[in-house]
Amino acid sequence: MTDQTRTAGRLRSALANSETEQVGAVLLLVATLAAIAWANLGSGYEQFWATEARIGLDGWSIGLDLQHLVNDAIMALFFFAVGLEVKRELTIGELTGRSRALVPAAGALAGLVVPALIFLLIARDSGQAQAWGVVISTDTAFLVGALAVIRPAHPSRLRIFLLTLAVVDDIGALGAIAIFYTADLRLTPLLVAVGALVLIALVRFVPTGRGPLYAMLAVVVWFGVHEAGVHATIAGVAVALLIPVAGPRRDDVERVVELTRSFRQSPNPRYAAAAQRQLRESISLNERLQQSFAPYIAFMILPIFALANAGVTLDGETLQRAATSSLTWGIVAGLAGGKLLGITAVTFAVHRSGVGRLAPGMTIGRVAGGAALSGIGFTISLLIVSIAIDDPAASDEARVGVLAASLLSFLLGWVILSTLDRKVPVTPPGSVLLRPFDPERDHYVGPADAPLVLVEYGDFECPFCSRATGMVEEVMEQYGTDLVWVWRHLPLHRHHPHAELAARAYEAADLQGRRLELARCLWANPDRLERLDLLRYADEIGLDLDRFEADMDSEAVRRRVAEDEDDADLMDISGTPTFFVGGRRHVGDWDAPTMSAALEAARGR
Template sequence: MSVPAQMRRGFADFFHLEVSGSIVLLVATISAMILANSPLTETYFALWETKIGIKVGTFEFIESLLHWINDGLMAVFFFVVGLEIKREFMVGELSSLRKATLPVMAAIGGMLIPALTYIIFNADGAGIRGWGVPMATDIAFALGVLALLGSRIPVGLKVFLTALAIADDIGAVLVIAFFYTAEIHWYWLGIAALLFLLLVSFNVFKVRASYLYLIVAIGIWFAFFESGVHATIAGVLTALFVPTQPRRRPIEFVVWGREKLNELEQVGMQGHDALENHPQHVLAEALRQAARHVQSPLRRLEHTLHPITTYAILPLFALANAGIPLSGGRFFDILLQPVSLGIVAGLVLGKQIGITLFSFLAIRLGLADLPTGVSWVQLYGASWLGGIGFTMSIFVSGLAFLNDSFILQAKAAILVASVIAGIFGFLILFLTSQSQTTAETSEAAA
């Protein structure tokens, strides 16, 4: 299979996983909203404050369940994000300057304009720290909306939105690392640096044992947690050290595999019962292990962890964080606060303006090309979907604000803005795109 064919197959798998994951994420979000506004509301909020941890002698590491989800499990999510970023830079849509320019420029516009829009509403207020909240894009929900449109949407638009969201993730990681770190303990960062050097040595000496990387990754996570830098950053940085080269080259495996298959054929013809044929089991296991080593550690880890983050970690994060009390007219009062207005305006207006404007500039200046089969109206429709901030925006809001009332305002605004952006993005693309089948029928009639 050629590299372009592998890339198309890989993107198709990624797209379908994100789309199905968005359904699970939606169910978790609705469940959180129902629980937060039901007779179980006190139990729902108390559950996430349950203390969990370990204690050995004088050492103890105990945090609330909510912290374990937001700082622990989400580090795994960001580790997968890091793997995706590295893959995109190696062989994907960010692998060359020409290919990367459009989604990167669009992402920059989609972060800069929403942040400035938010600041307009909160320039003189206590909520100014929330400028990073409307910068994020939730890739799962954005691709989920595209999936509803089926064959109406060209592949080029799906690839563009995916690359834009990944570039957006890079921006979110940088914002978290540089602007939402309150206090730094350099001693622990020094320990993390030494552990990163250990990962470098693993790469130099071609160490491929996954469990060694896992042990060091846990150590890096703990060091970051104690350093004051958000522990999820450890996930992204650790992913960058995961090897991209397999232990065994494919052509070597083909030659070796043919020999083993011939041996397996000879052993299988000896007439032994399958349960008694020990040589057959040995050969089959050797083939299985060798086939595993043909795949790079990066691809293997991404293939293993992506479904876990999509179907378990992100839905659990939404279940724990998306519960917003809607009692009485309080919800509408919350939406009229400067923090809420800034986030809604940033996600709904800032995203579409920033993505479209910076994309136009990149193409007009000759730095990039409009994706094949994609019209300007379709790109504009996709820019609306960039305003679906949801999980990433909620995550950033938890870092930006220490005040519970601000966090509540941010969550309410993110929910409303994401719904508005999703609906308008869907309608624009639905009304301006015709399905592939209809297009082919029209061409045949002409």
């Protein structure tokens, strides 16, 4: 699979996920309002959710009221989805890049600690100090929904920052539930759960029937964790962290292409089934489950949870108690103030120190707006209210605090982001070439003083880049001395493990004046770029092999490739090939007629 195709696929997936999250946030809000109305205008809210449900088998049974069935069992599926996302981000996602991940991760840790400290400072004499966990978590569904409502300019980087922050936030909240909100631990059922988890880790080696095995063992884990006295939602996270995740492998994707071609040439059920199976297997189970679970989480599980937990009685007595309750104000200050203060301050400190850095397009002001929205702490906050507070009156006060803090955080985020959009407009990163063409430094073909400059960031292991050479040759022939083409390196390490070595080989060949000859070999063989392959190509074009290999491994060549990568990273370029025409980023197709039109537009400018 090419990186251009992969990027387009991720964009379509992100748009679909964004729509799901937006609709889910609306349903969550509707369910919250319905729960409040039911508790205040109707009757029987508490009695309904206190109805007992019992599951039994051969004399053994487990009894849960409907609210605990939702909070302990159904919400385990929500935490399973959260765990899948955490595993993916830690393995192949945003949290794999140290410098980029460090800033939101540090901000998230501050967003866990600072709100808890503020809560304890205000509510320490309320008799409910153990409820500090209520203020540590951000509700991702409402957070994404709030961004969709506010619609800040160029929201993609802010959204990624906040989702990365939310992953670390979820890890902290889940850890708090497991460590601080578990009582009466029973060893035997816990050992049963651990044994089932060991078996889950081994299921990946089973050739067929893995899905039913995962499902059955997950049920065993849930029962074991529940009976051990640990909050049962932790079972969902534990199972999810053992589900394998990996990026698509080239061989698997190429096999899909072959089977699809066979089906097109000879349509029959056997080829169709094989292509469908191979297509499914080319995507890791983790990502398939995330895609499958997302609608159920957004449209069913979270709204049901809100309906079961948000029903606080807002009569005069409750509101009067809440207005003077240190518990309520501790929650409001912790969520609405602590998240904003902690995330913004630590993000600023880490970014300014140089230890980590913000992604292109992100500013401290936009971080502050996102930090304010992070005070929307609904789902896990209400869950911890039900776990940590036994007194019904105090529970109502805490729920009032969660609802008030979430509304206040939304309003704060809206004011900050909308004000910044008016006063400090954001320029999309990467729309203008960061480093202009430099004949003394760049690799180029054509006259250095040509009026038109075409800059390409590419990757020798990317098949699209090799195909783009035909377009480049065509437009260069068309424009003659009016055009110079510049090549810069952007090896996509995550998907193309040999791309950096190929880039260094190109630089080593340039030191012997033969880079274009080697480049033709590299573009012709994007799937054969092992070190021995590179040495064979170097030998074929007549290079000094000892010098070539020494240069390829030299620090100067490594640094040269890294400089191009740094430029691309600062411009937020994530796919290849990426072209700049006349110093402006080209968006869209890059066939010869389209590129000619872009060059004419650049000539007009």
